[in-house]
Amino acid sequence: MKRIIFILFLPVALFFACNEKTSNNNSSENTDPEVVSSIVPVDDLMKDPEAYVGKVVEVEGLVTHVCKHSGKRLHLTSPATNEMIRVEATGDIIQFEREMEGSEVRMKGLVQKLVIDEDYLAKWENELNSKVENHDHSQEEAESELLVNMRMRLENSGQDQLVSYWMDGTSFKVN
Amino acid sequence: MRWRRSNRVLHRDIGYFFFGMSIIYGLSGIVLNHIDDWDPSYNIRNEQVQIDPDDLKTSMTKGQVLDILDGLDIDSRYKSHYYPGRDILKVFLKGGSVTFNMTSGKGIIELVSRRPILFEFNFLHYNNPKFIYTYFADIYGAVLMIRAITGLFMLQGKKGLSGRGKWFVGIGILIPLIFLLFYL
Numbered sequence: 001m002k003r004i005i006f007i008l009f010l011p012v013a014l015f016f017a018c019n020e021k022t023s024n025n026n027s028s029e030n031t032d033p034e035v036v037s038s039i040v041p042v043d044d045l046m047k048d049p050e051a052y053v054g055k056v057v058e059v060e061g062l063v064t065h066v067c068k069h070s071g072k073r074l075h076l077t078s079p080a081t082n083e084m085i086r087v088e089a090t091g092d093i094i095q096f097e098r099e100m101e102g103s104e105v106r107m108k109g110l111v112q113k114l115v116i117d118e119d120y121l122a123k124w125e126n127e128l129n130s131k132v133e134n135h136d137h138s139q140e141e142a143e144s145e146l147l148v149n150m151r152m153r154l155e156n157s158g159q160d161q162l163v164s165y166w167m168d169g170t171s172f173k174v175n
Numbered sequence: 176m177r178w179r180r181s182n183r184v185l186h187r188d189i190g191y192f193f194f195g196m197s198i199i200y201g202l203s204g205i206v207l208n209h210i211d212d213w214d215p216s217y218n219i220r221n222e223q224v225q226i227d228p229d230d231l232k233t234s235m236t237k238g239q240v241l242d243i244l245d246g247l248d249i250d251s252r253y254k255s256h257y258y259p260g261r262d263i264l265k266v267f268l269k270g271g272s273v274t275f276n277m278t279s280g281k282g283i284i285e286l287v288s289r290r291p292i293l294f295e296f297n298f299l300h301y302n303n304p305k306f307i308y309t310y311f312a313d314i315y316g317a318v319l320m321i322r323a324i325t326g327l328f329m330l331q332g333k334k335g336l337s338g339r340g341k342w343f344v345g346i347g348i349l350i351p352l353i354f355l356l357f358y359l
Contacts, residue, residue: 062255064265068214079257094303098217098287102254102267 033110042076045111046083049165052111059085059107059167060175063100071095076107076167091170100174109169117161121151179328186325189318196315203300206293216294220286224273228280231264240266249273249284 035056042061045052061076064084074096077084087107089095124147131140154162190197206215224247232239235256244250244266252268259265264275271286302309327336327344336344 062257064257064259068217069210077257079255082257082259094305095301099270102272104255 039106042078042085043081043083046078046085046165049085049111049113053113053165054111056108056110056170057167059109061085061105061107063096063103063105066096066098066101068098071097074100076105086166087169088166090168093169093171104175105172106175107167107169107172109167109171112166112168114164114166115161116150116154116164118154121147121154179331182325182328186322186329189322193315193318193322196312199296199299200315203293203296207297207300216290216297218288218290222284222286224282224284226275226280226282228278231275231277231280233258233277235264240264244268244273247273247282247284 033054033056036052036058039058039060040052042059045057045059059076061084062079063074064077065075067073072089072095074087075084076087087096087109090109128140128143128147203215206213209215226243226246230243237253237256240256241250241253244253249268252270254267254269256264256266262277264277266273266275268284268286270288271284273282273284275282298304299308299312302312327340329335330340332338334340
């Protein structure tokens with residue numbers, strides 16, 4: 001019996017040991033981003049998203065969509081103007097419940113930005129090529145397709161870059 | 176032999192202890208396999224309705240929307256509404272939504288409810304509780320392997336691993352290998 005208990009609980013001890021090491025590593029690398037003290041409606045955020053990039057903001061809006069497959073992202077929209085920001089579930093948020101659709105929500109999180117330009121696509125292409133050279137064929141076809149689509153979108157836009165903003169949500173309150 | 180008895184006891188007792196987890200992961204595994212064909216956690220019922228398009232306006236108050244929902248007998252479910260497109264009104268309901276085409280007056284009511292049991296099982300399968308449950312689920316994963324190994328040595332002779340067992344084990348390993356060969 002003692003042997004059985006030992007076998008069953010050995011993995012627990014190992015996992016706790018691994019987890020402790022990871023937390024120690026993280027604590028020394030964190031730097032706190034600037035926090036915007038006022039509550040920002042989605043409209044205001046999307047009027048000048050650049051001003052909020054890298055900052056923690058509390059944004060208010062209507063939840064108009066929750067990802068049905070994973071529940072890991074939602075759309076926070078202004079019903080007045082249809083301005084929308086995508087929110088990813090991070091931090092203490094495990095997942096967004098589908099029942100949140102149609103609710104007014106105050107979402108706290110870090111505003112993020114992705115710039116897709118020719119440099120970004122070229123770097124991506126290089127990474128993809130090295131994967132092919134290393135015979136890692138697992139996802140390269142789907143990724144190549146995505147890369148081609150992205151390049152077409154950039155060309156069709158007639159601009160040098162496409163900019164995408166989103167929020168890494170860390171907590172929220174349903175109003 | 177003494178080790179064979181311990182093996183049998185281990186196989187049996189971890190089977191008892193993790194019976195619940197086996198059912199949870201087995202059932203949710205099957206339904207999540209078919210996630211492209213259906214929603215494994217929610218029951219979705221769609222119903223088409225037709226209203227007078229003149230009743231739909233580009234800037235409606237809550238009261239006006241409630242009047243429309245009253246005619247469809249779903250006014251008590253109202254949560255909020257907005258216009259996702261120039262010609263579309265979307266009304267969120269407790270447990271669903273109605274989307275109206277403002278030109279034709281056609282609407283689609285989508286009623287959503289959690290699938291009993293499956294919602295809870297999938298919640299666990301996705302490791303949504305996180306924290307300590309992660310470790311419990313990890314232990315279950317490790318135990319599955321221990322059960323598989325101890326299972327190999329439950330019986331001796333013709334029905335054991337050295338008899339028919341080796342063929343079943345071999346075929347069982349070969350099947351996923353064939354899929355890897357063709358699809359990877």
